[in-house]
Amino acid sequence: MKHDNSYTGQDFKVIGTRVKRPDGIDKVTGRARYGADASLPGQLVGRVLRSPHAHARIKAIDISKAEALPGVKAVVTADDMPVPEGLSGDLKHTLENSMARGRALYDGHAVAAVAAIDAKTARKALQLIEVDYEPLPHVTDVDAAMQPDAPVIHDWLYTSGVDPKPEKPSNVAQRTEFGLGDIDAGFAEADVVIERSYKTEATHQGYIEPHACLANIRPDGSGELWVTTQGPFVYRNVCAQLLGMDIAKLKVTSSEIGGGFGGKTHVWAEPVALALSRKANRPVKLVMTREEVFRASGPTSSTSMDIKLGATRDGKLVAARAEMRYGNGAFPGIWGMLSCMTSFACYEIANCKAIGYDVVQNRPKVAAYRAPSAPMAAFGVESAMDELAAAIGMDPVEFRLKNASKEGGQSHYGPVWGPIGIRATLEAVRDHPHMKAPLGPNQGRGMACGFWFNIGGQTCSDLNVGIDGTVTLTVGTVDVGGSRASLGLIAAEELGIPYEQVQVNIADTGSLGHNDMTEGSRGTFSSGMAAIFAARNTIEVLRERAAKMWGIPVEDVIWEAGQAKAKGSEHSNLPPLSLKDIAAKSPKTGGPIAGHNEVVADGAGVSFASHICDIEVDPETGATKVLRYTVVQDAGKAIHPDYVEGQFQGGAAQGIGWALNEEYIYGEDGRLQNPGFLDYRMPVCSDLPFIDTKILEIPNPGHPYGVRGVGETSIVPPLAAIGNALSNAVGVRMHHVPMSPPRILKALREDRRANRGPAKVA
Amino acid sequence: MSGVLVTTTINGDAVQFACPEEETLLDALRDRVGLLGVKEGCGTGDCGACSITLDGRLVCSCLVLAAEAEGREIGTVEGLVEGGKLHPLQESFISHAALQCGICTPGFLVAAKSLLDRNPDPTETEIRYALAGNLCRCTGYDKIVRAVQNAAKEMRTAKSA
Numbered sequence: 061m062k063h064d065n066s067y068t069g070q071d072f073k074v075i076g077t078r079v080k081r082p083d084g085i086d087k088v089t090g091r092a093r094y095g096a097d098a099s100l101p102g103q104l105v106g107r108v109l110r111s112p113h114a115h116a117r118i119k120a121i122d123i124s125k126a127e128a129l130p131g132v133k134a135v136v137t138a139d140d141m142p143v144p145e146g147l148s149g150d151l152k153h154t155l156e157n158s159m160a161r162g163r164a165l166y167d168g169h170a171v172a173a174v175a176a177i178d179a180k181t182a183r184k185a186l187q188l189i190e191v192d193y194e195p196l197p198h199v200t201d202v203d204a205a206m207q208p209d210a211p212v213i214h215d216w217l218y219t220s221g222v223d224p225k226p227e228k229p230s231n232v233a234q235r236t237e238f239g240l241g242d243i244d245a246g247f248a249e250a251d252v253v254i255e256r257s258y259k260t261e262a263t264h265q266g267y268i269e270p271h272a273c274l275a276n277i278r279p280d281g282s283g284e285l286w287v288t289t290q291g292p293f294v295y296r297n298v299c300a301q302l303l304g305m306d307i308a309k310l311k312v313t314s315s316e317i318g319g320g321f322g323g324k325t326h327v328w329a330e331p332v333a334l335a336l337s338r339k340a341n342r343p344v345k346l347v348m349t350r351e352e353v354f355r356a357s358g359p360t361s362s363t364s365m366d367i368k369l370g371a372t373r374d375g376k377l378v379a380a381r382a383e384m385r386y387g388n389g390a391f392p393g394i395w396g397m398l399s400c401m402t403s404f405a406c407y408e409i410a411n412c413k414a415i416g417y418d419v420v421q422n423r424p425k426v427a428a429y430r431a432p433s434a435p436m437a438a439f440g441v442e443s444a445m446d447e448l449a450a451a452i453g454m455d456p457v458e459f460r461l462k463n464a465s466k467e468g469g470q471s472h473y474g475p476v477w478g479p480i481g482i483r484a485t486l487e488a489v490r491d492h493p494h495m496k497a498p499l500g501p502n503q504g505r506g507m508a509c510g511f512w513f514n515i516g517g518q519t520c521s522d523l524n525v526g527i528d529g530t531v532t533l534t535v536g537t538v539d540v541g542g543s544r545a546s547l548g549l550i551a552a553e554e555l556g557i558p559y560e561q562v563q564v565n566i567a568d569t570g571s572l573g574h575n576d577m578t579e580g581s582r583g584t585f586s587s588g589m590a591a592i593f594a595a596r597n598t599i600e601v602l603r604e605r606a607a608k609m610w611g612i613p614v615e616d617v618i619w620e621a622g623q624a625k626a627k628g629s630e631h632s633n634l635p636p637l638s639l640k641d642i643a644a645k646s647p648k649t650g651g652p653i654a655g656h657n658e659v660v661a662d663g664a665g666v667s668f669a670s671h672i673c674d675i676e677v678d679p680e681t682g683a684t685k686v687l688r689y690t691v692v693q694d695a696g697k698a699i700h701p702d703y704v705e706g707q708f709q710g711g712a713a714q715g716i717g718w719a720l721n722e723e724y725i726y727g728e729d730g731r732l733q734n735p736g737f738l739d740y741r742m743p744v745c746s747d748l749p750f751i752d753t754k755i756l757e758i759p760n761p762g763h764p765y766g767v768r769g770v771g772e773t774s775i776v777p778p779l780a781a782i783g784n785a786l787s788n789a790v791g792v793r794m795h796h797v798p799m800s801p802p803r804i805l806k807a808l809r810e811d812r813r814a815n816r817g818p819a820k821v822a
Numbered sequence: 823m824s825g826v827l828v829t830t831t832i833n834g835d836a837v838q839f840a841c842p843e844e845e846t847l848l849d850a851l852r853d854r855v856g857l858l859g860v861k862e863g864c865g866t867g868d869c870g871a872c873s874i875t876l877d878g879r880l881v882c883s884c885l886v887l888a889a890e891a892e893g894r895e896i897g898t899v900e901g902l903v904e905g906g907k908l909h910p911l912q913e914s915f916i917s918h919a920a921l922q923c924g925i926c927t928p929g930f931l932v933a934a935k936s937l938l939d940r941n942p943d944p945t946e947t948e949i950r951y952a953l954a955g956n957l958c959r960c961t962g963y964d965k966i967v968r969a970v971q972n973a974a975k976e977m978r979t980a981k982s983a
Contacts, residue, residue, distance in 0.1 A: 090859015
């Protein structure tokens with residue numbers, strides 16, 4: 061049955077209430093099972109040997125001594141993971157990223173792996189593997205990787221998006237461009253132009269649960285994988301293709317997930333675990349150490365950007381240009397392209413051009429991290445916006461409001477805006493008491509805006525009614541932060557029953573049709589849509605069953621407030637039938653009552669946020685403390701406000717960490733110097749204040765309840781909000797993220813020297 | 823192959839397990855005793871996901887050798903439920919949405935209980951510093967701090983009632 065996804069403006073009974081999440085008890089008692097918490101009879105311990113070189117030819121690998129060690133059941137190298145026929149493009153890169161083939165492309169790149177009876181034996185076996193490396197020239201810095209004399213990492217990589225096609229390979233994978241109008245004419249019109257360069261360092265998603273899986277390949281070639289992932293169906297498709305298996309013969313079960321933030325949308329060591337299990341013919345559990353997580357999974361791009369903005373004296377933004385160079389790690393991605401698409405979305409700029417470069421470097425393959433690529437672009441654009449506002453003497457909020465994108469306007473990356481929240485978030489910021497609170501010495505206030513697209517995608521769900529009238533909603537999107545509660549609310553709302561009557565179940569790949577990842581803030585949006593449609597299909601069945609019980613035409617039965625009611629005066633003698641009444645009779649009225657829906661959840665609504673922060677800088681140490689923080693974001697409709705607030709707060713905290721401390725630090729040798737939580741410092745409880753939130757609800761016309769994705773936008777504004785606050789606090793403008801104490805101290809010293817001016821000659 | 827036999831008390835129960843001398847208490851609790859609520863986030867004492875109490879003192883079990891538990895009392899998240907009832911901290915974490923992914927939650931609960939055992943009426947700052955050894959990447963800590971404040975209040979009220 062085809063359903064309409066349009067927003068209806070209906071009144072809600074349970075949507076918007078703060079119910080308890082159904083998985084809460086297991087998670088507070090230690091019973092919830094995460095990636096490392098499963099076991100199978102006879103399982104082995106898998107461990108991976110990783111390259112100590114940033115770039116090296118692997119001349120030979122001798123695994124004979126490791127194989128001979130008692131207790132070792134399998135040793136695999138790339139030889140055990142041949143490229144299946146027809147595998148190409150991203151999938152081929154994913155296979156090579158999971159196990160080096162002839163060359164190690166970054167510090168931490170897997171070169172071999174073992175499966176042994178215990179961890180001690182596995183570790184010992186790794187030491188017995190002899191790898192003959194020939195170190196090659198390496199490049200880790202994104203600007204250096206673009207230089208003509210940079211070592212070329214892939215001889216097959218020619219820049220796409222340029223005409224004519226380059227004659228020589230380079231590290232620049234692609235050039236992309238988005239924009240509107242004529243920027244030369246626009247800048248000619250401008251009274252004031254700000255042109256600045258910015259750099260941001262790579263960060264890690266920092267999920268507390270390391271990658272972990274339990275692989276079990278049987279002698280007949282079928283298998284199963286228990287894994288911490290944001291998308292079991294996609295992991296199944298990818299792993300099966302990399303291993304040359306039939307997709308249906310690999311069952312993937314997602315464990316509870318201990319944080320992902322985009323980092324668990326990509327396959328890392330899972331194909332290796334499967335290859336080990338295949339070779340050993342035993343189950344293999346493979347859990348990454350934290351050091352491996354840092355060295356071999358999911359960092360963001362490191363970036364370098366030039367931003368140029370022009371405005372007229374009366375505060376109209378007339379021209380903008382951004383050139384953004386995004387590191388991709390060892391394999392090409394789309395990160396620079398995404399930066400282009402997000403960069404100017406907040407504003408209506410008649411003449412703008414965003415150019416993105418995707419650049420490979422000897423670093424781990426870049427992965428998605430919450431609104432991937434947007435925070436860095438926003439750091440550049442929103443920092444320059446503040447400088448431009450100051451240059452023309454306008455309040456930064458008023459300046460943004462004057463130029464904010466609006467409904468019906470043409471975005472710079474393609475779509476015409478529907479109802480959007482940028483203006484409303486700015487007005488809420490302008491009117492927020494936070495903006496008027498007093499500040500002390502060395503303290504400053506900053507604000508910034510952010511944008512993220514949000515996505516929909518392939519979604520499938522089942523709704524089954526038990527004979528007691530309780531309801532099981534089965535979805536295929538992993539619950540990363542409370543979505544079971546939100547989806548339970550949606551099913552309850554639609555059926556007109558109490559939330560407590562619904563149980564939400566996350567399916568494994570053998571139990572439901574394909575679902576795309578929980579990514580792009582699509583979990584509650586798209587599974588919510590599929591849940592609504594599955595419930596509506598169920599209601600059709602319930603009406604039919606009630607009609608049968610009453611012996612009247614189905615057209616005479618309506619579903620209202622959780623009950624079937626017979627309409628018309630001729631049926632006035634028929635009392636309503638509840639879900640429970642109908643369920644109890646279901647064995648005799650046609651069997652199980654269920655509704656199913658599969659949908660490509662189109663209609664995702666874009667998301668805007670504006671943040672305010674107060675900071676204090678210690679001029680002696682350069683350390684910055686966040687004193688107060690407010691997030692204003694459009695949620696479309698907050699299904700479960702607690703978990704919407706949680707997304708706002710969590711994203712802001714990650715952005716604060718990115719702004720102030722977190723960075724991948726590479727040595728001259730191209731090795732990562734801080735692969736641990738001690739040296740890669742994420743915010744702790746004592747670093748942060750309470751994070752205030754204000755949820756705006758501007759309904760998304762493309763969802764029956766008006767829902768927009770809420771998971772990602774909150775990480776976009778903090779970098780610039782803090783940079784702007786720093787500038788207001790101590791008068792130095794930071795162009796390099798993280799704005800860590802050494803960088804701030806350096807900027808303060810340079811500022812003092814510049815203000816003192818040249819020494820007077822007597 | 824050599825090892826040690828460790829006799830200890832875990833969540834009030836007498837427990838014996840054998841393990842290699844170099845095994846951490848974290849690995850022993852997870853792999854030999856089956857207490858999978860004790861989580862490994864880093865293995866280097868930086869994240870607090872493996873927090874337990876050892877003779878009432880809050881420690882990272884990844885930094886303790888299993889052999890050191892000999893004759894001592896261990897408390898883990900699995901021991902917080904008493905008489906089939908959730909601890910007020912556990913109730914409060916659920917009702918305040920203080921967890922998103924939940925992987926850090928066992929460590930936070932053990933650390934928070936350790937704080938409230940010592941200080942039933944902590945200030946916000948005291949809570950923040952007491953929990954600074956536990957990393958959470960999902961919540962920004964806001965709802966965690968509020969959940970601990972709420973549980974502390976409820977526990978004080980229950981005690982004075």
